[in-house]
Amino acid sequence: MTKQVQQLDRVIIRFAGDSGDGMQLTGDRFTAETAEFGNDVSTLPNFPAEIRAPAGTLPGVSSFQLHFADHDILTPGDAPNVLVAMNPAALKANLGDLPRGADMIVNTDEFTKRNLQKVGYAASPVDDGSLAEWRVHAVPLTSLTVKALEGFDISKKDAERAKNMFALGLLSWLYHRPTEATVKFLQGKFAKKPDIARANIAAFQAGWNYGETTESFSVSYEIKPASLTPGVYRNISGNQALAYGLIAASVQSELPLFLGSYPITPASDILHELSKHKRFGIRTFQAEDEIAGVGAALGAAFGGALGVTTTSGPGVALKAETVGLAVTTELPLIVVDVQRAGPSTGMPTKTEQTDLLMALYGRNGESPVPVIAPATPSDCFAAALEAARIAVKYRTPVMLLSDGYLANGSEPWRLPEIDDLPDLRVEFTTQPNGDDGETYLPFKRDPRTLARPWAVPGTPGLEHRIGGIEKADGSGNISYDPDNHDLMVRLRQGKIDGIARDIPALEVDDPDRDARVLVLGWGSTYGPIAAAVRRVRRAGGKVAQAHLRHLNPLPANTGEVLRSYDKVLLPEINLGQLALLLRARFLVDIISYNRVRGLPFKAEELAGVIQDVIDSE
Amino acid sequence: MSDIATNGLRYVTPNGGTGLTLVPRTDEKQTLKDFKSDQEVRWCPGCGDYAILAAVQGFLPELGLRRENIVFVSGIGCSSRFPYYLNTYGFHSIHGRAPAIATGLAASRPDLSVWVITGDGDALSIGGNHLIHALRRNVNLNILLFNNRIYGLTKGQYSPTSEVGKITKSTPMGSLDRPFNPISLALGAEASFVARTLDSDRKHLQSVLREAAAHRGASLVEIYQNCNIFNDGAFDQMKDPALRDDITLRLEHGLPIVSASKAVRRAANGGIEVVDRASVAEDEILVHDAHNPDPSVAFALSRLDEPAFEHVPLGIFRSVDRPAYDTLMAEQLKEAEGTRGPGVLGDLLHGGDTWRVG
Known part of the structure; x- marks a missing residue:
């Protein structure tokens, strides 16, 4: 049977199963294969805090999402194109994120009456037509794995546990992933248990072969390597x-x-x-x-x-x-x-x-x-x-x-x-720094940085005492002098504020220099914000983007940047903490966008928010 | 890993510790004056801390260590002002945390003689956790616990070593909490060196400090210290010439454990007991073995002052040889370097599955 090969520019896969099903490992391996192949890739593991929640229940579902593409990408993707569901709980917990028409690969062996009941399914959704709007590939992953491992000197339990490698093999076939590294990885991981290593490799290869021969999968997909900046990755x-x-x-x-x-x-x-x-x-x-x-x-x-x-x-x-x-x-x-x-x-x-x-x-x-x-x-x-x-x-x-x-x-x-890499070498103080040439003043500051000298124990002649009680400027002796305290409070603040002179300016990405809306972010929201900005621009919208890496002190030009746009949108995964600071400090009316769901923003969601702000101009 | 890590407890001869072998020495003659800082001492007149400070300043010169390689770390409380008055390196830290801070210093700097100055509130209430863990890890520290059985700096609340029923500002109807016995606690944490001494007995105090300094690993020295403002006379029985020789059971390795009138012997119930010295034969009296790997006799000795100072053992309860934490840590670093060579940053970054683009 010749199978059709389709070209795609990007794919988002989510592996989901019980927290004992090895979904994180499966995702890691698929990521490694994908990175080796040369796609750009971004991943998002999502797992419960419980190490092993009761098997087959919703709280026990662990998932791993990865997004890979033939171009540079910024996020692990909003919604999966493919869901691999190892049991009914994994299906139920993830179905809401799966757009209509997406593929799902379902391990039907686990869709037993008991497992269905555990998550409140009266009948199997695979059979009752409720999944008609998705492309369901019903695969008895567990029994196929056990069958592939007949003749191996391992327990039935160990054979069943290799089902994640069967799934990985199937997905590796489906997306033309290189497999040598995974074989090598399994040999290394189970070096002390060669039987288990052989079984897992066999399951992995069986999954690949299943894809090639079964009629459930008539199409496989190619995603060309991305053209990334040259270098070693x-x-x-x-x-x-x-x-x-x-x-x-x-x-x-x-x-x-x-x-x-x-x-x-x-x-x-x-x-x-x-x-x-x-x-x-x-x-x-x-x-x-x-x-x-x-x-x-x-x-x-x-x-x-x-x-x-x-x-x-x-x-x-x-x-x-x-x-x-x-x-x-x-x-x-x-x-x-x-x-x-x-x-x-x-x-x-x-x-x-x-x-x-x-x-x-x-x-x-x-x-x-x-x-x-x-x-x-x-x-x-x-x-x-x-x-x-x-x-x-x-x-x-x-x-x-x-x-x-x-x-x-x-x-x-x-x-x-x-x-x-930056040269971070530091010189410890080894000589007295007092005007008399004999005294060591542990709080005599460098006039440029306001940093104090660092003399470490073992340095002769610089014996000194430090501590939590307020110190006299210079000598470091205990001091309750009101003016000294005021001075020390200001010196400590001034030292930190002065770092603003030693950090890069806030850069703005505003390609045509004609945007009137700035979207600002900090920390891990960079990817989703940048992806959203791309979407908005692709649709013809004008938006500038800036991202803060230094939150204290802020880059010296922060206020200037904020004031040069009509509107500043600041998405944060909190209730507006940076927005509070910026409003107070720069008297700029920041538009806050906040979601605190324990999950990163989705690019699509932010693109909508940005567009709304642009449209409200 | 070398034998020091694996052979565990073993007997050592008295004064056979190696506590200072890694700390650089000086041939210059030192005196008490060399260890006095220029800071004015600010404890209440009559405080026991003065005597301890003088004893420490007077004893440090005999160690012959380079002054710059000695560090005093303290927490919060009256006693924790101590480092300011010594012309060594010093770190007056925060309440209860001195053992934790000193652990980082001692674990990374085996060339330092690190001393922790703490009190009963600092070490046993807010910092109890750090104390027991420093002891079990056997970090190379000398911990001097000034026990005055009261909170001084906060003006007279009961402390974790105050006797039950203590009337203080915070306990007008008497305290309810059973006190810690610091020696029992330290032995329970399997400290390798545990001793008790008295602020007013300079000779004994210095002899205990000498042994503590020579011990490589964690040394816990409880020093009974009088707070003449909030708990005056807490240890008066031990200072009263008419009582002290009968109360004090001197612990000296290899010698029978006796006071002027009492003796310690094995009891029929398997424990130990204090009896009239005249009533027992010499060979029935328990001979002190500070180097016994089994801490149970030392623990039994630590219980003899219960309930109320009738018999108080003074001296070194336990001194056993156990690898110090910094030594074990340094050995792991050496071992890692020995098997695979020193780390090379470029190799580390390129160490995973890499691929080349362009």
């Missing part, structure tokens, strides 16, 4: 890029990295990643709690290390007092907040941008800290380097605001040239 998630950025910061600053951290979703993978790279001289310390994590990092910074702590919102709340101590002792420290849905425990695996005001103001006293937010998963690398640059140069804690979407999402990353 790898696929990378935000958490991994952030960890690599911290390692790069350690190498470039020649300071040993000390990570003090307490496990918390969705930040733990940074701790895991850094723990693997001890040969870079990295010390990772899994502390007894969030407070000890940041405390140990600060103690290490006092000793001359690049101190880092990684956490999510609830952890930032606990670390606040120590961050304040770092502000007043003026020691370098990087605080990574991988934001998640709050308040309190909230929705640990879901994304949000709701910690901005906490990062800026969530401490007692006047306690300014620089805040940086990466825009995309791969940008987490550069953002970590930038956070380190500011922390070390200005002797200050820096907040790095990633989020769950960036942390777990992935995209191809064009690897930087090592020679192009």
Whole structure:
């Protein structure tokens, strides 16, 4: 049978199943194959906080969406073209996102009476005609896998578990993906269980062969490689890029990295990643709690290390007092907040941008800290380097605001040239700096940066004491003098404000320079906003786009940019935190657009919002 | 991993610790004056902290360490002002967190002699978690816990070591909370060095500090310290010439545990008991073994002052050799570097599945 091959420019696939079905792994492998093939790709995992919710239930559904194309793309896609549903719960949980006419591949083996009842289906939707508006491919994935593995020396359970590889094989056939890397991956993953490795590879190949022979699939699809900027690429998630950025910061600053951290979703993978790279001289310390994590990092910074702590919102709340101590002792420290849905425990695996005001103001006293937010998963690398640059140069804690979407999402990353990375080397103070040539004044500042000297224990003659009590300007001795306090409050603020001179101006993308509406964003909304802007422009709309990476201090030209447009639209995954700040600071009437659903914006949704603002001109 | 990580507990001879071998030494003669900072000491007149400060300043010169390699880290409370008065590196941090901050410093800088100054409220209430974890990890710290059984800096509320029924500003009808025994707590956390001493007994205090400094790993030294403003006389029995020799059970490794009139022996119920010294034969008296890997006898000794200071053991309850946290951490780094060579950034970034475009 000859099968038809259709050309597509882009596809969005969503793999969905029970949290024990291996959907994240399946998605990761399809992503790797797709990246290797040369498409541009963007991914969005979506999983419950429960490690194994009861099998077959709606809360237990885990999914992985990926968007790949023959051109550069900015988001994991709004709505899938293809849904792979491993059971009735996965179908029910995802059907609402699936446009009419889209394909679905359904594992009919799991559509048993009991599994249907668990999610409230009276009859199987595959049979009762309720899915007539979609193109349903009913495939008994489990039994086909078990049959393909007859004769293997493995248990029935292990055979059934390989069904995700069968599905991956089928999808790999359907979209002409290269398969060698997955075979190699499975050999490596199950190196200690060669029987399981062989079975999974066999299931993967059986899935491919099934696609080629069965009549359920008459068409396969080709998506040509994208023409990306020349260079060497790898696929990378935000958490991994952030960890690599911290390692790069350690190498470039020649300071040993000390990570003090307490496990918390969705930040733990940074701790895991850094723990693997001890040969870079990295010390990772899994502390007894969030407070000890940041405390140990600060103690290490006092000793001359690049101190880092990684956490999510609830952890930032606990670390606040120590961050304040770092502000007043003026020691370098990087605080990574991988934001998640709050308040309190909230929705640990879901994304949000709701910690901005906490990062800026969530401490007692006047306690300014620089805040940086990466825009995309791969940008987490550069953002970590930038956070380190500011922390070390200005002797200050820096907040790095990633989020769950960036942390777990992935995209191809064009690897930087090592020679192009910034030089972050720092000189420790080794000589007295007092006018008498003998005294060391720990709070005598560099007149240009207002940073104080950094003299580490072990340096003879510079023995000094620092602490949380207000210090006299210069000497650092305890001081309750009212005017000194006022001066120190202003000096600490002035130091952070002055960083505005040392960061890039806010760039505006306004191709024809005639837009009257500016859409502004910060952090992980970059992709959806940029994709929405493209849609609006393609439809003839005029819109300018700008994206803030430095939230404190803001780029020096921010006010000027905001005032040069008739209308400024600011989508945020919070209730308008940046909008509040910008309105207060620049007296510009920002139009806020807010959704707090634990999910990233959709490009289509934002395109509509932008168009409405343009139309209301 | 080397044997130090795997052989666990083992006996060491007294003073056989290696606590200071990684800290650079100086041949210059040091005196008490070298360790005094230029800051005016601001505790209440008559406070026990003065005696401890003088004892510490007087004892540091004999360590022969380079002054710049000594760091004092403190939390919050009266005692936590201590670092300002010593001409070493110092970090006056926040309430309860000194062990956490010192852990980061000591874990990354084995060349430093790191001292934590804390009080009963700082170490056992707000910072209790950090204390027990620093002890179980055996971070190379000397933790001096000034126990005055009261909150001083906040003006006289009861503390986690105050006796039940304590009448204070916050407990006008008496406190309800059973106090912690810091020695029992430290032993429960399997601290490798646990000792108790008294602010007014400079000789004993300095001898304990000497052993603590020589111990590589976490040393917890409880120092009974009088707060003459809010809890005056808390340890008077131990200072009263008529009582102290009968109350104080001296713990010295290899010697029988006795006071002037009392002796400790094994009890019929499997525990230990205090009896009249005259009523027991010499060979029945328990001989102190500070290096016993099993902490249960040390724990039993720590219970002898319950309920109310009838018999108070003073000295080193436990001193066993266990790998320090910084050593283990450094060994992992060395091991990682040894197997795969030092990290190269370019190799790391190019380490995954990569592909070339154009």
